[in-house]
Amino acid sequence: xxxxxxxxxxxxxxxxxxxxxxxxxxxxxxxxxxxxxxxxxxxxxxxxxxxxxxxxxxxxxxxxxxxxxxxxxxxxxxxxxxxxxxxxxxxxxxxxxxxx
Numbered sequence: 613x614x615x616x617x618x619x620x621x622x623x624x625x626x627x628x629x630x631x632x633x634x635x636x637x638x639x640x641x642x643x644x645x646x647x648x649x650x651x652x653x654x655x656x657x658x659x660x661x662x663x664x665x666x667x668x669x670x671x672x673x674x675x676x677x678x679x680x681x682x683x684x685x686x687x688x689x690x691x692x693x694x695x696x697x698x699x700x701x702x703x704x705x706x707x708x709x710x711x712x
Contacts, residue, residue, distance in 0.1 A: 654708045662704030666697045 637644055667674065675697060678690040 651709075655705060658705035658708035659701055661708075662701030663697070665704060666700040669700075670696070 634645075634648065637648055670693075673693055675690060675693040678685045678693060
């Protein structure tokens with residue numbers, strides 16, 4: 613199997629769980645499906661925008677670039693770049709989630 617396909621499918625249990633909970637909401641409270649869709653769209657948009665904000669601000673120090681030069685870069689720099697990206701994405705998700 614293609615490694616790119618395997619990479620995209622590694623989180624399938626979470627997708628199945630999310631679909632199961634959506635089905636439960638549809639059965640128990642179908643009038644809440646619109647609210648659920650609105651919340652999921654804001655969450656997804658926040659994650660997408662946060663990722664691209666990080667890439668555009670820190671275009672010169674993307675996390676994977678440190679792995680290519682792992683012999684000359686200390687591991688703490690790689691960890692810091694990953695934490696930076698996670699914080700920016702979390703901030704964007706929170707901003708959209710709490711803003712409207």
